[in-house]
Amino acid sequence: MNTRNLRPLLICLVAATAVALLWHRFGMDTTLEIGAHSPYHMQAVDDRSNGGRSVATLRRDGGKLVLDCEIRTGYDWPYCELGVTLKQAPAGIDLSGYDTMRLWVRYDAPQPGQQLRIFLTNFNPAYSQVDVEGSAKVVELQYAPGRAAWPLEVKLSQFTVASWWSNEHPIAVEHAGTELTNVTAVQVSTGGTVVPGAHRITVERIEFHGKLIPAATFRLLIIAAWVLAVFAFLLFDAVAARRALRASTRSQLSLRRVNEALRLQSQNYEALARRDPLTGILNRRGLGDELVRVAGRGDDSLFPLSLVFIDIDHFKRINDEHGHAVGDQVLREVAQVIKADIQRTDLFARWGGEEFLLICPHTEPHEVYRVAERLRQRIAERMWPGGIRLTSSFGVADSVAGEDFAEGIRRADEAMYRAKQGGRDRVELQLIGGDGQAAA
Structure with a gap:
């Protein structure tokens, strides 16, 4: 293939690559939203199931979820939480394609600086069992809403396996890290150290953001496209060269015989x-x-x-x-x-x-x-x-x-x-x- 023919093809390929990269950077987004109107099962959970005396109630206020909680002493680690069931185990939702979580959450507590915990529960058949409560891995993120931006944006890579879950469920090393491939539930809970009194958690919405094609996969696709394009160029060039050689050989044979015929006449x-x-x-x-x-x-x-x-x-x-x-x-x-x-x-x-x-x-x-x-x-x-x-x-x-x-x-x-x-x-x-x- 001569340079004149190759140049526009290369320009088109470079332009297509640039457009694809820009589309992936500023578009190609996918979002999973959890809010008052989401189709998921939502409930208030408190420590009474563990012998505590705290009381939590859940209500919808327009487009918001409001969890009212009265923290009372009587349990070593009193808590209230808003639980959202995405799917019933062993089924779940694959969140590994998402990279960011955005939280529109407000927290009113008797004492400033109180923290919230966000839990993601992942069911892995390698160690989780449907009939064993708590066997699904829990990863968490803890923060103080009063000191964070609004809305709060965090990377899912910031979630870590809850230490209390690791202590209660020793598993093989290959499964020890954060897993988000089969998430069954999302919980918004009061912090680990919480003062007694009236607490209110208001959730406007929670969003998971990611790309339709993960960045690493997209880069591999771009590289593969270039490799295939180069291979196609080389193949086309080889075919064109062979055709040109055959045409040249045929032309030379014909010209030689014509010249011989012309010499015959002279x-x-x-x-x-x-x-x-x-x-x-x-x-x-x-x-x-x-x-x-x-x-x-x-x-x-x-x-x-x-x-x-x-x-x-x-x-x-x-x-x-x-x-x-x-x-x-x-x-x-x-x-x-x-x-x-x-x-x-x-x-x-x-x-x-x-x-x-x-x-x-x-x-x-x-x-x-x-x-x-x-x-x-x-x-x-x-x-x-x-x-x-x-x-x-x-x-x-x-x-x-x-x-x-x-x-x-x-x-x-x-x-x-x-x-x-x-x-x-x-x-x-x-x-x-x-x-x-x-x-x-």
């Missing part, structure tokens, strides 16, 4: 008339002499003119596997088969190597096409020396009066090359107007 045919010593048929120089002789009678005796390029398929393999003596015998017999099946007015020559050229004066190309197909079949069906199965490719073209004769040879050569590319053992037709026909 030579002195009378002085160079020869026959091929191996096959006994005309060689290029002899063919040129015969063309001059026929053309001397006038265009009416030559046109319409058709040409056939004939090439023996895989001839090099015959020489390599059976020897040059067998290859020479094959060339002689191919010349005999073709010569025996053409008209006396046709001109037949060995063009070089395993290639032959047949010129049919005063014959339409479609008639010659049928002749070429018949010759192809006879070659394919014949028994050859050494048990060889022989096939050949034919290219048929026409030539008109006033046209450079090399152009007709070039079209026949291109048609024969197309037969090679089409699988060999076939006939291809190339007319001046571009119409073609093929048969196998």
